[in-house]
Amino acid sequence: MARFDLLPQAHSSGTNQAARLIPCAACNVRELSICDALRGPEIDRIAEIVSRISIPAGRTVFQEGDEADYVYNIISGALRLFKLMPDGRRQITGFLFPSDFVGIALKARYAYSAESVCDMIVCRFPRHKLEALFADFPALETRLLETAGNELIAAQDQMLLLGRKTAAERLASFILRLLERASARGAKTEAIELPMTRTDMGDYLGLTVETVSRTFTKLRQNGLIATPNPHEVEILDPGGLERMAGGG
Amino acid sequence: MARFDLLPQAHSSGTNQAARLIPCAACNVRELSICDALRGPEIDRIAEIVSRISIPAGRTVFQEGDEADYVYNIISGALRLFKLMPDGRRQITGFLFPSDFVGIALKARYAYSAESVCDMIVCRFPRHKLEALFADFPALETRLLETAGNELIAAQDQMLLLGRKTAAERLASFILRLLERASARGAKTEAIELPMTRTDMGDYLGLTVETVSRTFTKLRQNGLIATPNPHEVEILDPGGLERMAGGG
DNA sequence: CGGTTCATTGATTCGCGTCAATGCAGGTGG
DNA sequence: CCACCTGCATTGACGCGAATCAATGAACCG
Secondary structure, eight states, X not given: OOOOOOOOHHHHHHHHHHHHHSOGGGOTTGGGSGGGGSOGGGHHHHHHHXXXXXXXXXXXXXXXXXXXXXXXXXXXXXXXXXXXXXXXOEEEEEEEOTTOEEOOSOOSBOSSEEEESSSEEEEEEEHHHHHHHHHHOHHHHHHHHHHHHHHHHHXXXXXXXXXXXXXXXXXXXXXXXXXXXXXHTTOOOSEEEOOSOHHHHHHHHTOOHHHHHHHHHHHHHTTSEEEEETTEEEESOHHHHHHHHTOO | OOOOOOOOHHHHHHHHHHHHHSOGGGOTTGGGSGGGGSOGGGXXXXXXXXXXXXXXXXXXXXXXTSBOOEEEEEEESOEEEEEEOTTSOEEEEXXXXXXXXXXXXXXXXXXXXXXXXXXXEEEXXXXXXXXXXXXXXXXXXXXHHHHHHHHHHHHHHHHHHHHHOOHHHHHHHHHHHHHHHHHHTTOOOSEEEOOSOHHHHHHHHTOOHHHHHHHHHHHHHTTSEEEEETTEEEESXXXXXXXXXXXX
């Protein structure tokens, strides 16, 4: 299992230059991210400790049990967080998209692994340096607590999904949730992008690839969605999809 | 669905007197709870805003969607948090025991309902007054963030359980988790108490009552546990139980 | 162009859910 | 004290939804 490495030096210094050229002040996800807790010149204190890093698709960013030296903010692309059982069963605990923050659980070690779903750009913060900013900027900690609360609520929704929903309800809920998040980020919402594979979706929804695939077919046959290609869904009938998602 | 009401006035004022007679300084779960973030005289600031309340078994403490005016600390007894689907399917998202804090997700409305599993005593804080203490005692907010992180990690473990584990693995994991928590609270660990019903366990583990009952029988037959009565488990073979829980 | 990964579909299996019956403990009222 | 009820736990018989096993085809790629 290849660990995540910085890009080759030439490329890496390229992205570091990019970071200087496009500082936090011009960040396209700032007002959605935790950095929004900082105002005006305060943002420079964040800028001092951050590295903007490109990560190609399919890379391990960190693994469960690693020293949690860094936390991340997603700028573009998507990340999957997951836990593995010794026999290889995998549960994806979340997909992260631009403006999402990785590492709320500020423990000594990561409680899950993280891999890039596609090419992506992240902001990386040394954890202890970010924590050191809490003293000067309590709003940052408040913001993090707020984010943690949102994550907990999402986690509870996911427990309901995994514990009590049928395959069709799970997939419908998943699509609607992605739709919400896409619209919160200001992305287009007629069609939404699914950067992850069917296997990823299955491991997120507690299903197998085959069941995910069959359920896509079912939703398509019911006229709720269209899938022009495997990584794109069009929402044809939002109301019907809501009904299919089962409420709760 | 009867809402939680304070106890009848006579009784209620009795418990308020009790709160004054047994102030926070003598609280038996303080060093385990969020209140541990406050030292010496600071604890009085908490004591000013807290009410200690008795709640009989089976009461609704709050419901999903209610205004989240209060947060709680469990002193004794047990609480179940859950979400309902319109057709009545229920997912219990957590059981809370002494020293646990309810309401980390400090949103305007509760994201889940809460009912007492058995008779219990809680400390109740007006949410906005607790938040007001953050400014004077940033350690309190840090402590809450830490607690939220722990909850998030627990939530991810539960997702793995619900998404990928078999019935036997779920029940074994559940028993071991209760054992850990009991020992963290300093409770006895040869036998652990199960204040909730089989139905509650099923709704927590994503199973039916019948499957929970059959799985208890199976663990008993394998010599891993004994159940002198339905609300008590003895751990006969912790190693075997760990193996049965499937790692991860 | 063979090799790999991914998505889809079909046939079959199986773990858990559903339905049903029994027994026990606790509470209530006659 | 006993008859009755209710809630909970357990067990058995059966069915179903999703997993497993297997095959095919498309896209991509060194």
